[in-house]
Amino acid sequence: MERNRTLLLIAPAVLVIGFFMLIPMFIALAYSFLTANPYGGVLPPPTFDAYVQFLFQRDFDDSLVYSPSYIFIILRSVYLAVATTAICLVLGLPVAWYIVCQSEARRRFLLFVITLPFWINTLIRTYCWILILRDEGVANNLLRHLGLIAQPLPLLYNDGSILLGLVYTFLPFMVLPIYSTLERIDPRLIEAAYDLYATRMAVFRRVVWPLAKPGALAGATLVFAPSLGSFLAPDLLGGGKKLLIGSLIQMQFTSSRNWPFGAALSTVVTVAVLLVLVWRTRQTYRRDQRGREQRA
Amino acid sequence: MNQAHPRPLGSSDRTSASAGEAQPPSPATMIDVQDVSKSFLAKGSSPVHALKTVSVAIRDNEFFTLLGPSGCGKTTLLRLIAGFEAPTTGRIRIGDIDVAALPPQKRPVNTVFQSYALFPHLNVAENVAFGLQMRQWPAAEIDSRVAETLAMVRLEGFARRRPAQLSGGQQQRVALARALAPKPSVLLLDEPLSALDLKLRKEMQNELKRLQQETGITFVLVTHDQEEALAMSDRIAVMRDGLILQIGRPKDIYDNPSCRFVADFIGEANLIPGESLGRDPALTVTVRPERILMGPAGLGGAGARIWGKISAVTFLGLDTLYEVRIAGEVRVRVRRRESEEGFQRGDPVALDWPATAERELSS
Numbered sequence: 001m002e003r004n005r006t007l008l009l010i011a012p013a014v015l016v017i018g019f020f021m022l023i024p025m026f027i028a029l030a031y032s033f034l035t036a037n038p039y040g041g042v043l044p045p046p047t048f049d050a051y052v053q054f055l056f057q058r059d060f061d062d063s064l065v066y067s068p069s070y071i072f073i074i075l076r077s078v079y080l081a082v083a084t085t086a087i088c089l090v091l092g093l094p095v096a097w098y099i100v101c102q103s104e105a106r107r108r109f110l111l112f113v114i115t116l117p118f119w120i121n122t123l124i125r126t127y128c129w130i131l132i133l134r135d136e137g138v139a140n141n142l143l144r145h146l147g148l149i150a151q152p153l154p155l156l157y158n159d160g161s162i163l164l165g166l167v168y169t170f171l172p173f174m175v176l177p178i179y180s181t182l183e184r185i186d187p188r189l190i191e192a193a194y195d196l197y198a199t200r201m202a203v204f205r206r207v208v209w210p211l212a213k214p215g216a217l218a219g220a221t222l223v224f225a226p227s228l229g230s231f232l233a234p235d236l237l238g239g240g241k242k243l244l245i246g247s248l249i250q251m252q253f254t255s256s257r258n259w260p261f262g263a264a265l266s267t268v269v270t271v272a273v274l275l276v277l278v279w280r281t282r283q284t285y286r287r288d289q290r291g292r293e294q295r296a
Numbered sequence: 297m298n299q300a301h302p303r304p305l306g307s308s309d310r311t312s313a314s315a316g317e318a319q320p321p322s323p324a325t326m327i328d329v330q331d332v333s334k335s336f337l338a339k340g341s342s343p344v345h346a347l348k349t350v351s352v353a354i355r356d357n358e359f360f361t362l363l364g365p366s367g368c369g370k371t372t373l374l375r376l377i378a379g380f381e382a383p384t385t386g387r388i389r390i391g392d393i394d395v396a397a398l399p400p401q402k403r404p405v406n407t408v409f410q411s412y413a414l415f416p417h418l419n420v421a422e423n424v425a426f427g428l429q430m431r432q433w434p435a436a437e438i439d440s441r442v443a444e445t446l447a448m449v450r451l452e453g454f455a456r457r458r459p460a461q462l463s464g465g466q467q468q469r470v471a472l473a474r475a476l477a478p479k480p481s482v483l484l485l486d487e488p489l490s491a492l493d494l495k496l497r498k499e500m501q502n503e504l505k506r507l508q509q510e511t512g513i514t515f516v517l518v519t520h521d522q523e524e525a526l527a528m529s530d531r532i533a534v535m536r537d538g539l540i541l542q543i544g545r546p547k548d549i550y551d552n553p554s555c556r557f558v559a560d561f562i563g564e565a566n567l568i569p570g571e572s573l574g575r576d577p578a579l580t581v582t583v584r585p586e587r588i589l590m591g592p593a594g595l596g597g598a599g600a601r602i603w604g605k606i607s608a609v610t611f612l613g614l615d616t617l618y619e620v621r622i623a624g625e626v627r628v629r630v631r632r633r634e635s636e637e638g639f640q641r642g643d644p645v646a647l648d649w650p651a652t653a654e655r656e657l658s659s
Contacts, residue, residue, distance in 0.1 A: 188413035191380055194400040195407045196427035197478065206426070210417040 025270065032263035040257045050264035070248070074269070077245040080159065081228040084166040085174075088223045089216060091167070092174035096215075097208070099175075100182045111179070114172050122169060126236050129165055130156060133237070157239035165233030170226060174219035181215030182208070217280070225273055245269055326482060326514040327354040327377060332386030333538075334372050346372040348538040349386070354482075354516060355531075359508050361517045363525040364535035365561070370518045373535075374484050377516065379403050391481055401430070406475035410487040412467045414459040420446070420470050421455035427478035445473040448507065465496045472504075476511065483508075485517045489524065501528055522562045526550065534558050556580055556657050564629060570656075572626045573601060580657045585631040587653035590618065593644035604628065606643045620645055 032050050034042040057067040099110045117125060132138045135152040143149045155161060185208065193203045231246030240247060245265065252262025334347040347369040354360045362370035375381045377388060379400035388395050395403050406427065414423050421442050428438045446452055449469040459467055468488060475483055485504070489497045505528050508515045519525055525532050526546040533543045534557075542554040553559035556567055559582040566588070570579035593603050604622035618630040618639060628647060639645060 186411065186413060188409050188411055189415060191400070192407070192409060192413040192415070193426070194380075195378060195405070196474070197401045197430040198426075199401065199430075202430055207415060 028263040028266050030263075032260050032267050034260050036258045036260050038257060040259070042259050047260075050258075050260040053261055054264060054268065070265075073243050073248055074245050074272075076242065077228055080162060080166065080234075080244065081224050083163055084170060084227040085220050085224045087163065087167050088171050088174040089220065092171060092178055092219060093212070093216065096175050096178040096182055096212075099179055111176075114175055117168075117172065122232060125169070126165055126232050129161070129168070129237055133161055133164075156237065157241065159238070161237040162234050162244075165237040166227045166230060169230070169233060170223040173222040173226075174216075177218040177222065178212055178215040181212050185211050221277070228273065229269060324356040325353045326356040326358070326391065327352075327516070328387075328389040329353070329373070329377070330387045330389075332373070332376060332383045332388060334369075334376060334381060335384045345538055347376070347383075350535075350538075350540045351386075352533055352540060352543060354514060356514055357512050359505065359515045359517070359528055359530045361519060361525040361529035361532045362535055363519055363522060363532050363561075365520055367537075368535040369538040370520075370535050371486055372538075374407075374486055374516065374518045377482070378405055378407050378484050404481040405484060406478060406480040406482075407484045407486065408468075408471045408475045408488045410490060412459075412471040414467055414470055414474070416459055419456050419458055420451065420462070420473075423459065423470055424473045424477050426474065431478055441477055445477045448476065448510070449473045449503075464491055465500065468492065468500060469503075472507065476507070476513070480513065482514045482516060485515060487518055487520070489519075490521070497524070504528060526562070534561065536561075550584075553582065553655060553657070556582070559655065559657065564631070566628050568622075568626060568628060569624070572622055572624050575656075578658060581654050582657055583628075583649050583654045585617065585629040586615075587649050588628070588630045589648045590620070590630050590632060590639070591646050591648075592639075593646045601649070602628075602647050604645060604647065606639055606641055606645055609639065609641050618645075620647060622647070 031042050033046050033048065035045045035047050035049065037043045052064065054070050055066060055068075056064040059065055095114075099107055099114075102110060130137070133155040134140070135154075135156075137155070139155055140149070140152040143153070189207055189211070190203055193207045198206065229246045229249070231244065231250045234240070234244040235247050235250075238244070243251075249262045249265045249269075252258045252265065256262075329350060329352045331349050331351055332347065333345070333349045335343040335345050337343045350369075350373065362373055364370045372381065376383050377390070379395065379398060379402075383396070390403060390405060415426065418426065424442045424445055425438050428441055433441070442455070443452075446455060449472050451466065451469050451473065454462065454466065454470075459470065462470065468491075471488070488504070489500050492500060501524060504515070504517075517525070517528065529546055531543060531545055532549055534541045534549065536557055542549055542558050544552070549558065549562055553562060553565070559565040560567060564585050565582045566585060568581045568583065569577065570581060571577040573581055575581070602622050604620040606618050607621045607627065608619035610617040610619075612631075615631045615633060618632065620628045620630055622628055630647065
């Protein structure tokens with residue numbers, strides 16, 4: 001009876017995770033081992049072609065030549081995702097700290113402001129950045145009117161604009177988890193640190209940061225994973241000149257009509273992210289173990 | 297303390313009459329609080345005067361207690377001394393330094409917080425070492441000082457544990473060790489024992505007293521527990537509504553309360569209206585329950601002051617507490633040893649006390 005009730009209670013969570021996450025992931029995994037249909041979709045004969053294509057190029061004589069171009073795309077995507085995460089952390093931490101230090105009413109207002117962009121579609125918000133950054137855009141016109149520049153600055157269609165778009169989109173995902181950990185820090189701990197002769201810098205380094213780290217890690221995960229797979233900002237703000245993994249995958253399902261390859265790329269990225277997460281979790285677990293041994 | 301004080305210490309407009317000891321500052325004054333007040337500005341309402349003008353001189357090596365009910369300003373005064381708050385008016389000197397402009401990290405003062413405020417991510421040794429590291433002690437000296445301090449609070453062998461793995465009493469000891477390690481001139485204790493159960497609290501009271509005597513550091517304790525204050529302090533300042541009502545040694549305050557509030561707050565006290573005793577109705581007479589003699593009415597009652605009837609008997613172990621109803625529906629509490637004649641509820645009794653046992657209070 002008790003068991004049945006428990007099953008009933010966890011059923012919605014299991015269904016949601018199963019239907020919306022696990023099943024699609026396994027479909028993608030299955031597709032990655034099938035043959036591409038040139039008209040879109042997949043054909044039944046199983047093959048490793050998609051994974052072979054990831055590392056090798058098939059020459060005219062059907063021999064395989066190692067080609068790292070897809071690896072480079074992944075590395076570049078990882079580099080941009082890491083940079084996005086780092087910038088979000090550097091910007092998000094002071095913002096979260098600032099909000100925590102405000103009065104109750106102001107905190108609620110500021111949190112609302114942080115979540116405000118979610119009410120507007122990401123696509124529209126990204127287009128707005130084009131209007132701001134392009135040669136005849138708001139930024140360049142303003143600078144020209146101020147007489148600071150004669151020629152428009154190349155603000156759009158480079159790594160900088162991609163980063164700007166990614167940081168803009170994912171910054172709230174960094175601020176909110178950090179805020180929630182900072183909010184739980186007992187203000188007496190900070191007073192105690194000051195009382196024990198800590199400078200402002202030392203209070204941050206020795207007390208605030210170690211306690212905020214779990215939030216920062218959660219935020220880093222929430223920013224890193226979606227920015228790695230993001231294709232909106234790279235496409236629109238990067239001009240699609242240099243491919244990123246998200247755009248590459250997206251292309252396989254649309255213009256290139258190579259579903260197995262797109263599925264294989266998704267699988268590779270997913271597995272890579274999972275490995276990093278597992279490694280991190282194990283490290284945390286090991287640190288806890290060490291703490292427990294010290295207790296004994 | 298080379299500067300002459302314009303007024304005796306402990307004197308501010310409303311405390312001058314009641315200040316227990318109005319003596320000139322001795323060179324051994326450690327903390328000199330002069331005409332300090334603190335108001336908090338609350339948005340949309342009038343400012344809260346947490347501390348009206350108070351002055352107090354706390355001596356070197358003294359165990360000084362700020363005693364009062366919640367909201368009396370005792371914690372505010374402690375936080376002003378620690379530097380967590382800035383006084384609205386007045387001056388605070390610690391040793392020879394005017395600390396008004398100094399932030400907490402520059403004051404030779406350490407605090408034991410009510411909630412202990414141990415750093416949860418650091419183990420016991422790291423917590424205790426924190427202040428020493430911030431003062432940039434050499435590593436070897438830190439290690440030996442940490443070991444020494446942990447021994448002082450009897451926590452050897454707990455160095456590697458996290459605060460969360462300790463009991464409340466042990467956490468309390470870590471907080472003490474952490475605050476004592478940097479050898480401060482003054483240790484501030486904000487209701488340090490309030491989270492402990494009764495038995496542990498008694499034990500820690502002795503422990504604190506021992507530590508204070510061993511280290512010779514000036515302790516300033518904040519508490520609402522009058523028993524704790526009486527048991528541990530060299531001197532007590534009784535506070536209420538942001539004012540210091542009386543400063544004095546525990547025995548002086550107990551025997552010579554300056555007003556009704558102090559008499560009632562410290563220990564048990566009978567507050568008998570003057571008219572019940574045939575005196576000036578504006579007066580209140582206070583007598584401690586254990587100072588009242590009780591005998592059967594009519595038997596040698598010639599010297600008795602008042603007569604009444606026992607309305608309640610409460611056996612307390614060593615003592616028995618009798619409640620005696622006298623004229624005018626006034627109840628007088630009398631505490632007697634049970635071994636004496638056992639009075640019953642309803643017995644008429646005569647009450648008496650020596651003239652030295654009572655105080656006439658006008659406020």
